Amino acid sequence: MNKPIDPSIYAQVPDAKGRFGPYGGKFVSETLMSALADLERVYSQLKDDPDFQREFDSYLAHFVGRPSPLYEAERWSDQIGGARIYFKREDLNHTGAHKVNNTVGQALLAKFMGKKRVIAETGAGQHGVASATIAARLGMECHVFMGEEDVRRQALNVYRMRLLGANVISVTSGSRTLKDAMNEAMRDWVTNVDDTFYIIGTVAGPHPYPMLVRDFQSVIGREARVQCLNQIGRLPDALVACVGGGSNAIGLFHPFLEDESVEIYGVEAGGHGVETNEHAAPLTAGTPGVLHGNRTYLMQDEDGQIMHTHSVSAGLDYPGVGPEHAWLKDVGRVNYVTANDDEALQAFHTVTRTEGIMPALETSHALAYAAKLAATMTPEQTIVVNLSGRGDKDIFTVAEVDGADIFGEK
Amino acid sequence: MSRIQAKWQSLHAAGRKAVIPYVVAGDPRPDVTVSLMHELVAAGADMLELGVPFSDPMAEGPVIQKGHERALAHRVSLRSCLATIAAFRESDALTPIILMGYANPIERMGYAMFAEAAAQAGVDGLITVDLPPEEVETVNAELKKVGIDNIFLISPTTPNDRIPLITSQASGFIYYVSLKGVTGAANINTQEVAAKVQQIKSETDLPVAVGFGIKDAASAAAVASVADGVVVGSALVSLLGNEDKTIESRCHDAVALLGEIRSGV
Numbered sequence: 001m002n003k004p005i006d007p008s009i010y011a012q013v014p015d016a017k018g019r020f021g022p023y024g025g026k027f028v029s030e031t032l033m034s035a036l037a038d039l040e041r042v043y044s045q046l047k048d049d050p051d052f053q054r055e056f057d058s059y060l061a062h063f064v065g066r067p068s069p070l071y072e073a074e075r076w077s078d079q080i081g082g083a084r085i086y087f088k089r090e091d092l093n094h095t096g097a098h099k100v101n102n103t104v105g106q107a108l109l110a111k112f113m114g115k116k117r118v119i120a121e122t123g124a125g126q127h128g129v130a131s132a133t134i135a136a137r138l139g140m141e142c143h144v145f146m147g148e149e150d151v152r153r154q155a156l157n158v159y160r161m162r163l164l165g166a167n168v169i170s171v172t173s174g175s176r177t178l179k180d181a182m183n184e185a186m187r188d189w190v191t192n193v194d195d196t197f198y199i200i201g202t203v204a205g206p207h208p209y210p211m212l213v214r215d216f217q218s219v220i221g222r223e224a225r226v227q228c229l230n231q232i233g234r235l236p237d238a239l240v241a242c243v244g245g246g247s248n249a250i251g252l253f254h255p256f257l258e259d260e261s262v263e264i265y266g267v268e269a270g271g272h273g274v275e276t277n278e279h280a281a282p283l284t285a286g287t288p289g290v291l292h293g294n295r296t297y298l299m300q301d302e303d304g305q306i307m308h309t310h311s312v313s314a315g316l317d318y319p320g321v322g323p324e325h326a327w328l329k330d331v332g333r334v335n336y337v338t339a340n341d342d343e344a345l346q347a348f349h350t351v352t353r354t355e356g357i358m359p360a361l362e363t364s365h366a367l368a369y370a371a372k373l374a375a376t377m378t379p380e381q382t383i384v385v386n387l388s389g390r391g392d393k394d395i396f397t398v399a400e401v402d403g404a405d406i407f408g409e410k
Numbered sequence: 411m412s413r414i415q416a417k418w419q420s421l422h423a424a425g426r427k428a429v430i431p432y433v434v435a436g437d438p439r440p441d442v443t444v445s446l447m448h449e450l451v452a453a454g455a456d457m458l459e460l461g462v463p464f465s466d467p468m469a470e471g472p473v474i475q476k477g478h479e480r481a482l483a484h485r486v487s488l489r490s491c492l493a494t495i496a497a498f499r500e501s502d503a504l505t506p507i508i509l510m511g512y513a514n515p516i517e518r519m520g521y522a523m524f525a526e527a528a529a530q531a532g533v534d535g536l537i538t539v540d541l542p543p544e545e546v547e548t549v550n551a552e553l554k555k556v557g558i559d560n561i562f563l564i565s566p567t568t569p570n571d572r573i574p575l576i577t578s579q580a581s582g583f584i585y586y587v588s589l590k591g592v593t594g595a596a597n598i599n600t601q602e603v604a605a606k607v608q609q610i611k612s613e614t615d616l617p618v619a620v621g622f623g624i625k626d627a628a629s630a631a632a633v634a635s636v637a638d639g640v641v642v643g644s645a646l647v648s649l650l651g652n653e654d655k656t657i658e659s660r661c662h663d664a665v666a667l668l669g670e671i672r673s674g675v
């Protein structure tokens with residue numbers, strides 16, 4: 001891997017235009033430009049404001065339940081017989097995934113800006129649930145856009161959102177998944193821009209979203225770094241996280257980017273296999289383009305139309321990826337790899353049975369790759385996997401794949 | 411002088427407002443687009459805005475989204491749009507043609523290659539919804555080389571102090587988006603439009619056309635009274651998508667509506 005000579009470059013992105021090298025930017029219609037400028041202004045004011053930070057930290061401690069543990073997966077590591085694998089337990093956060101770190105941060109920005117109405121897009125429903133949760137806590141009106149296909153496969157989360165008082169809108173345009181939910185959220189935002197705050201769920205979208213979502217999620221990596229030093233006595237040899245839009249991955253990776261001894265792996269959804277075109281791995285198999293407000297790697301055809309994606313996990317089923325990951329790929333700091341549907345499902349079962357921890361299907365992609373990687377390493381070495389979320393929401397999908405009959409209907 | 415500039419000069423000289431229809435290239439079927447364009451001109455269109463279909467048309471309401479989907483079902487691409495324009499140009503050398511679309515198909519083709527191919531096909535102007543002035547440096551350099559106008563949107567949320575940033579990069583005309591929302595949304599407030607158009611005109615000599623909420627002859631006439639021209643999109647695309655009718659009678663209905671709007675403006 002050809003690492004850049006000067007590790008301080010990682011702290012210098014994005015630039016004032018929101019660029020990570022050639023990626024990122026603000027590719028949106030004119031109607032949204034002033035809303036983005038407002039958000040940028042407010043965020044740069046609050047980012048280093050002690051009162052805002054104190055309020056954010058207090059929510060993370062008492063509402064989310066941070067810090068999340070760093071846990072050694074002993075039985076699983078023994079079984080693999082290579083590197084020792086540790087889980088950063090984001091599944092133990094309130095609402096069951098890393099998503100809540102970001103929704104708390106953005107909802108506090110919304111509160112400060114006096115916006116009473118929040119909207120969100122969601123794939124797996126975890127970001128929608130986390131948005132509905134903080135909206136309930138802060139007394140805000142919440143509307144969540146979700147592709148019709150995801151409403152079906154994540155029915156549990158849809159009902160959770162409704163119980164929390166959110167309005168879930170089933171999106172029937174295009175491929176009826178996360179990308180179309182994001183289109184629809186953008187359309188709502190353009191229409192209601194005066195009173196509405198758009199809580200984007202990953203490190204994508206126009207500047208300043210990729211930056212502020214990264215900053216809110218970086219608490220994962222900051223904690224993990226300290227925990228490694230305290231519990232293991234040194235930095236890990238490798239980090240592994242799944243990459244949908246890339247928020248749990250950047251959250252873990254960012255505080256380690258300057259640590260050159262740490263190898264970093266982002267795992268995209270290989271679906272039925274990258275050679276089949278039925279996958280969601282733009283960094284592995286895509287090309288640069290412009291979608292949802294930023295320039296990044298995309299799954300697109302030769303005419304620049306966005307392609308349909310496939311992944312067994314709704315949260316990874318997205319044809320783009322955060323612009324910072326596009327840049328980290330190009331500069332060679334992070335290795336982007338894939339795990340296929342069946343590999344992820346196998347890791348889901350193995351980790352559930354061996355560790356008593358049921359991971360989300362998104363997370364299971366990271367686990368599948370970590371198992372392969374660990375087998376090539378020694379027991380003196382360590383890997384930290386971001387256990388980005390818990391798998392309760394996925395049991396219907398797993399049952400369907402396994403042909404199980406959970407309600408005894410057959 | 412560009413075809414767009416020449417057109418505005420002759421409109422001003424005649425004391426006439428511009429009527430600019432928007433249709434999606436290839437909607438409802440690629441083989442009727444060229445004849446539909448000619449018929450719209452015959453019915454009184456001063457310029458034509460041709461939508462380039464995109465898989466994720468984020469600024470469009472449901473009506474125009476469906477138009478994009480119908481065109482994409484026939485695999486209409488940026489390249490085939492340019493071929494359509496070249497075919498139209500064989501028998502119309504004067505009517506300005508403006509491409510309206512999203513950045514990614516152009517980005518995929520490459521800005522330099524696009525500019526050259528577009529100029530060769532007979533394109534006069536470009537509107538790219540998701541390329542605000544902050545992101546146009548590369549494309550503007552290429553468009554200038556071949557003499558294609560870059561037309562920018564200004565919206566009700568554009569702060570007055572931002573208008574010069576936009577007008578300084580723009581040529582051809584300014585497209586004022588008359589409402590907060592997607593294409594085809596609610597009714598427009600003519601008084602608000604008039605105020606903003608005045609504000610824009612205090613910053614630039616470029617003509618200002620207004621679009622996004624014009625539904626019929628009455629709303630077109632009202633808006634035309636306070637601007638240099640009107641763009642009519644969803645109302646036409648809605649007729650072109652009427653599944654109860656044949657392709658021929660859908661085109662006939664759209665052309666008839668354009669004629670009505672023309673006579674009211």
Ligand SMILES: Cc1ncc(COP(=O)(O)O)c(C=O)c1O
Pocket residue numbers: 097098123124125126127201202203242243244245246247248249314315316360362363388389390
């Ligand atoms: C548990 C979990 N992990 C990962 C993801 C993927 O998102 P990101 O790549 O932004 O972390 C999701 C998205 O829904 C998720 O729910």
